[in-house]
Amino acid sequence: MSFMEFVIAAVGIASAIGVVGFRNPLSSAFSLIVHLLAVAGLYALLGAHFLAVSQVVVYAGAIMVLVLFVLMLLNLKSESGRRIGIIRSAITVGIGLVIFLAVSGPMLAQFDNLPQATLDHNIKASEGGVKAIGELLYSKYMVQFELSSLVLLVGVVGAVMLAKRKNVQLTPREGGLGGAK
């Protein structure tokens, strides 16, 4: 593992811990941006250049802007002192580490059985580029690609339906912020 990979992986893991650890959701969001950029760096080191770019554009750009937008919109002053107990945290982290070892141990142990042909870090020019992925998307994965546009359309319509304000004529509900406004 080269020095570059080590640094980027360390940044990614540290910022992932930051997402979970920060009390303020805004800090979590910025930590997540750093995390997503670090993962984009790992993609680039693995030779997936197109994915690295779209990770930055889609995740660190669009999705995180949306998250920050909602976070600002909600104006969370009431992020108050409901602390999570030490015992509960310890138990959760313990269970998580057990799961981690249970998953990663066998996977890494089985690694020798995987094809070893392309383990070198020589990146071929076409591999991971826009052209190669685009050809694959429009030939082998044509149907899935078109269906994904349908998924996005349903996502847009669903988001509008869900986030739309309720009809003004309805009687205001008790205790809610919705209703008559």
Add this chain to the structure above:
Amino acid sequence: MDPISSYLGISCLLFTIGGIGLCLRRNAIVLFMCVEMMLNAVNLAFVAFSKIHGNLDGQVAVFFVMVIAAAESAIGLAIILSVFRSVASIETTDAAELKW
């Protein structure tokens, strides 16, 4: 340890961190961000395996995961917004009744 298998280890670790966050935190938006993190961990494993096997199918899978994640974030945040409108909070414990 091989370079690529260390990528798989990183992917496992990130997935675990996201899962721990999902269990620990109560803020709905932070939960949402933890889900995004877990999706990213899986994507990293996809790319690593794509590199191991020397074909691009894994990267196409990552592309589709990104599409789903984009749709999921739009709908998820809209749900969080509408929950916030009805219970005036995004702590999951406050919305435990799941009714208006």
